[in-house]
Amino acid sequence: MSAPSDNMPVAVAVPHAKPMLVRHLPYFIGAAILVALAATVQVDGYVHNILMQATTFAIAVFGLSVVLGLCGQINLAQAAFFGLGAYVVGIGTSDYHISYWLCLAGGCIVALLAGALLGASTLRLGGHYLAMVTISFQQIVTLVMINAIWLTHGPDGVSNIGRPDLFLSAQSYLAFCVAMLALVGYFVWHLADTRLGRAMRAVRDNELAAGVVGIDVFRTKIYAFALSAVLGGLAGGLFAGGFAYVSPDQFSFAESVVYLTMSLLGGVSSPIGSAIGTGLLILIPEWLRFLKSVPGLYLAIYGLSVILIIRYMPDGIWGFISAAIDRLRDKVRAPPAAASLKLMPATVGGDIVLEVNGLSKYFGGLKAVDDVDIQVRRGGVHALIGPNGSGKTTTLNVLSGLYKATAGRILLDGTDITDMPPHLRTAAGLGRTFQNIRLFRSMTALENVEIGAERPGNTLIKGGDAALTERAMEALTFVGLGARANELISSFSYGHQRLIEIARALAANPTLLLLDEPAAGLNSTEKLELHELLKRIAAQGLTILIIDHDMTLVSEAAQHITVLNFGRRIADGESMAVLRHPDVVSAYLGTE
Amino acid sequence: MDLFLQLLFTGIGIGAVYALVALGFVLIFRATNVVNFAQGEFSMVAAYLMVVFAVDLHWPYWLSFLCALAGMALLGVIFNLGVYYPLRHRSFLPVIIATIGASILMANSVLAIYGPQPQVLEGWFETPGIQLGPVYLDSQYLLIIAVTVALVIFNYWFFERTMLGKKLQATSQDKEMASLLGISVSSMIMITFIYSAVLGGLAGILVAPVLFVSIQMGSTIALKAFAATIIGGFGDVAGAVVGGLALGIIETFGAAYISVPYKDGFAFLVLIFFLVFRPQGIFGERVAEKA
Numbered sequence: 001m002s003a004p005s006d007n008m009p010v011a012v013a014v015p016h017a018k019p020m021l022v023r024h025l026p027y028f029i030g031a032a033i034l035v036a037l038a039a040t041v042q043v044d045g046y047v048h049n050i051l052m053q054a055t056t057f058a059i060a061v062f063g064l065s066v067v068l069g070l071c072g073q074i075n076l077a078q079a080a081f082f083g084l085g086a087y088v089v090g091i092g093t094s095d096y097h098i099s100y101w102l103c104l105a106g107g108c109i110v111a112l113l114a115g116a117l118l119g120a121s122t123l124r125l126g127g128h129y130l131a132m133v134t135i136s137f138q139q140i141v142t143l144v145m146i147n148a149i150w151l152t153h154g155p156d157g158v159s160n161i162g163r164p165d166l167f168l169s170a171q172s173y174l175a176f177c178v179a180m181l182a183l184v185g186y187f188v189w190h191l192a193d194t195r196l197g198r199a200m201r202a203v204r205d206n207e208l209a210a211g212v213v214g215i216d217v218f219r220t221k222i223y224a225f226a227l228s229a230v231l232g233g234l235a236g237g238l239f240a241g242g243f244a245y246v247s248p249d250q251f252s253f254a255e256s257v258v259y260l261t262m263s264l265l266g267g268v269s270s271p272i273g274s275a276i277g278t279g280l281l282i283l284i285p286e287w288l289r290f291l292k293s294v295p296g297l298y299l300a301i302y303g304l305s306v307i308l309i310i311r312y313m314p315d316g317i318w319g320f321i322s323a324a325i326d327r328l329r330d331k332v333r334a335p336p337a338a339a340s341l342k343l344m345p346a347t348v349g350g351d352i353v354l355e356v357n358g359l360s361k362y363f364g365g366l367k368a369v370d371d372v373d374i375q376v377r378r379g380g381v382h383a384l385i386g387p388n389g390s391g392k393t394t395t396l397n398v399l400s401g402l403y404k405a406t407a408g409r410i411l412l413d414g415t416d417i418t419d420m421p422p423h424l425r426t427a428a429g430l431g432r433t434f435q436n437i438r439l440f441r442s443m444t445a446l447e448n449v450e451i452g453a454e455r456p457g458n459t460l461i462k463g464g465d466a467a468l469t470e471r472a473m474e475a476l477t478f479v480g481l482g483a484r485a486n487e488l489i490s491s492f493s494y495g496h497q498r499l500i501e502i503a504r505a506l507a508a509n510p511t512l513l514l515l516d517e518p519a520a521g522l523n524s525t526e527k528l529e530l531h532e533l534l535k536r537i538a539a540q541g542l543t544i545l546i547i548d549h550d551m552t553l554v555s556e557a558a559q560h561i562t563v564l565n566f567g568r569r570i571a572d573g574e575s576m577a578v579l580r581h582p583d584v585v586s587a588y589l590g591t592e
Numbered sequence: 593m594d595l596f597l598q599l600l601f602t603g604i605g606i607g608a609v610y611a612l613v614a615l616g617f618v619l620i621f622r623a624t625n626v627v628n629f630a631q632g633e634f635s636m637v638a639a640y641l642m643v644v645f646a647v648d649l650h651w652p653y654w655l656s657f658l659c660a661l662a663g664m665a666l667l668g669v670i671f672n673l674g675v676y677y678p679l680r681h682r683s684f685l686p687v688i689i690a691t692i693g694a695s696i697l698m699a700n701s702v703l704a705i706y707g708p709q710p711q712v713l714e715g716w717f718e719t720p721g722i723q724l725g726p727v728y729l730d731s732q733y734l735l736i737i738a739v740t741v742a743l744v745i746f747n748y749w750f751f752e753r754t755m756l757g758k759k760l761q762a763t764s765q766d767k768e769m770a771s772l773l774g775i776s777v778s779s780m781i782m783i784t785f786i787y788s789a790v791l792g793g794l795a796g797i798l799v800a801p802v803l804f805v806s807i808q809m810g811s812t813i814a815l816k817a818f819a820a821t822i823i824g825g826f827g828d829v830a831g832a833v834v835g836g837l838a839l840g841i842i843e844t845f846g847a848a849y850i851s852v853p854y855k856d857g858f859a860f861l862v863l864i865f866f867l868v869f870r871p872q873g874i875f876g877e878r879v880a881e882k883a
Binding site for chain 1: 621626627629674675678679682684685686688689690692693694695696697698699700701702703704707708807811815818819822853854856857859860863864867868871
């Protein structure tokens with residue numbers, strides 16, 4: 001831990017931020033060149049088909065990189081969503097002579113609705129449910145394509161699929177698809193750094209912590225899943241126009257597996273990886289055509305590849321390459337300097353920030369917390385102490401919404417938060433840290449704290465990403481880690497990770513900060529520094545509710561103490577008086 | 593009414609197969625907290641082993657049966673060492689993906705070797721069945737039901753009454769504590785994989801004469817069995833059995849009274865219904881994460 005004087009701004013050069021469109025100009029120039037090439041260079045039909053396939057498949061695989069790579073949710077029905085888009089365009093243009101554009105939009109909407117419904121029914125549950133449900137959905141879609149002959153023409157498939165008048169020739173249509181690919185690629189590439197993208201990554205890294213920093217976990221997962229479905233539908237619609245013919249076997253479970261393998265092979269977390277994987281898995285089978293003579297052999301190899309990639313190259317080809325590039329470049333940039341952190345806790349209610357009445361939490365017959373009252377005064381440090389198993393952490397978990405209260409009422413600044421899910425409590429002004437540190441481990445310290453700063457209801461953040469970064473830097477500088485903001489979580493010591501967690505909570509500018517055993521696992525110097533930090537926080541008027549075993553820390557930092565034992569409140573009041581209370585002494589030291 | 597009883601019997605027979613595979617799911621899930629997506633392929637591979645031994649090589653049925661089960665035990669070992677064990681310290685998503693990869697590998701390897709034509713396997717008994725009043729009891733279905741009942745009893749006895757069963761339970765509940773008590777966690781996990789591969793294989797061998805032996809039978813059975821575990825309550829042994837039977841009956845009646853081509857879709861509809869209205873299943877899943 002660094003000394004408190006580290007609060008001084010760190011002198012580093014501030015990189016001049018160019019407008020985003022200028023920085024991204026090379027991408028658009030590159031994309032424009034590709035589109036122009038696709039529109040002008042003459043290729044034979046075979047090569048054209050391969051390019052058409054690669055372009056549309058890549059868009060579908062981008063969808064997987066959103067849901068699986070960014071959000072960590074599995075989707076084994078991407079071929080079904082692809083098929084929905086393809087069939088809507090196919091049936092619409094060929095049987096009903098509806099405009100191609102309407103059909104393409106319709107295909108996206110159908111895929112979106114299917115994805116959102118599927119997600120809404122399953123995403124509250126564990127990942128294995130999602131895997132099985134998406135496989136089932138895939139099977140159902142195939143069943144319908146084969147059996148609903150009146151609509152889909154059954155196994156014969158749909159032919160004479162139309163294209164838009166604007167892109168009637170095969171070549172111009174390919175150029176159009178490449179342009180779409182470039183647009184979708186741009187969108188997916190930058191999604192990671194948007195608010196939604198950060199939320200998705202937070203959910204992937206640690207669902208529990210994501211909820212506690214104010215992210216609506218369920219909704220974020222549904223967005224990711226629906227987005228992936230839409231990209232599948234869009235890709236399918238483009239595919240149908242490109243080949244003018246679709247049949248059920250093009251959208252079977254085997255194809256979903258192919259998409260998954262493409263995504264994993266290239267690297268699931270980046271659209272570049274998706275493009276690499278798609279390109280390779282379309283080209284390799286073309287080069288090794290003799291393998292195609294044995295049915296099943298290809299997919300068997302894909303299955304084996306999936307196992308091997310997961311085991312030996314979990315980040316895929318692009319993950320491997322980009323890690324090597326990062327090592328060469330020594331990427332960790334020094335962060336910009338930051339002003340000192342301002343905490344302006346909201347003051348809506350009266351003198352009591354947190355009012356807990358008759359709070360109980362039972363696990364079956366066990367009364368972990370039993371009829372507890374707590375009043376936390378504004379601007380003070382309030383400690384909740386008690387022997388092991390007395391119900392302290394359970395109380396904190398009920399307060400932050402990880403557990404549902406069996407009985408009782410919780411008022412935060414006058415708002416009843418008893419029945420709110422964690423992210424709404426955070427929006428209402430609650431911040432917390434965890435006893436066993438819960439950071440988003442694949443991100444940098446700065447990104448972790450930015451997610452905290454992004455708390456809905458944080459009135460201090462006005463105006464986009466720059467303000468967010470500034471706020472996060474202030475918070476990191478406040479805890480003494482400003483200079484290391486761009487390092488990954490894994491490179492920090494245990495004590496520093498704890499400080500990052502505190503910075504994440506502080507950046508959100510909470511009304512009340514819950515600290516769950518912040519001193520646990522710290523050495524004596526670190527404990528002293530923690531104490532200093534608490535003083536600096538309290539000096540800005542932020543109310544703190546702290547749980548800890550360290551009596552020195554508690555008695556020096558807290559003005560007010562509540563003592564729990566066996567889930568019940570046995571003492572409450574001004575620090576020194578409580579610590580001398582005979583019940584408290586006997587709870588800690590035993591009775592004679 | 594006659595048709596009703598006949599369908600009920602068939603439904604219970606099919607349901608018993610789902611129950612057996614579901615049992616395999618549940619055992620692996622409890623031991624490793626991982627859902628094995630290749631569980632259905634165990635059934636498929638075992639059915640093909642039976643075809644190899646009993647049909648192609650003309651071995652006696654009982655010998656083929658024993659060899660097929662031994663082959664499944666070996667497959668369980670290979671599966672554990674090749675797929676699960678190297679990933680045991682990773683989060684659940686890589687493990688799930690690896691088991692999906694394994695399922696694809698197994699199904700398509702068999703396809704590459706045997707081709708897409710479904711194979712036929714004779715039933716165990718010469719007698720096709722017996723007429724009991726209005727209901728015709730197919731001997732293979734009777735066998736399936738009998739084996740399932742016997743296995744459920746065996747399971748209960750094994751996990752509740754034997755030391756090995758208790759060690760397996762201890763491992764599934766708390767691996768670290770179990771290893772501190774001197775239980776070899778890795779061998780317990782190995783036993784679990786062998787046992788569930790054999791269990792899945794048994795289901796495949798039993799159901800093979802009723803269905804055709806095909807590449808798709810694995811994934812079809814696995815989906816139904818998974819739906820059965822959700823309906824029963826994830827991770828619950830009794831739930832897997834009840835869910836499997838319920839699903840078999842629903843599906844058989846659905847096919848008879850509603851639609852044959854969409855027979856495989858009913859499981860999915862029931863599954864969605866449960867996910868939306870009672871995700872914890874009939875018996876309830878124990879889910880809790882400590883903050």
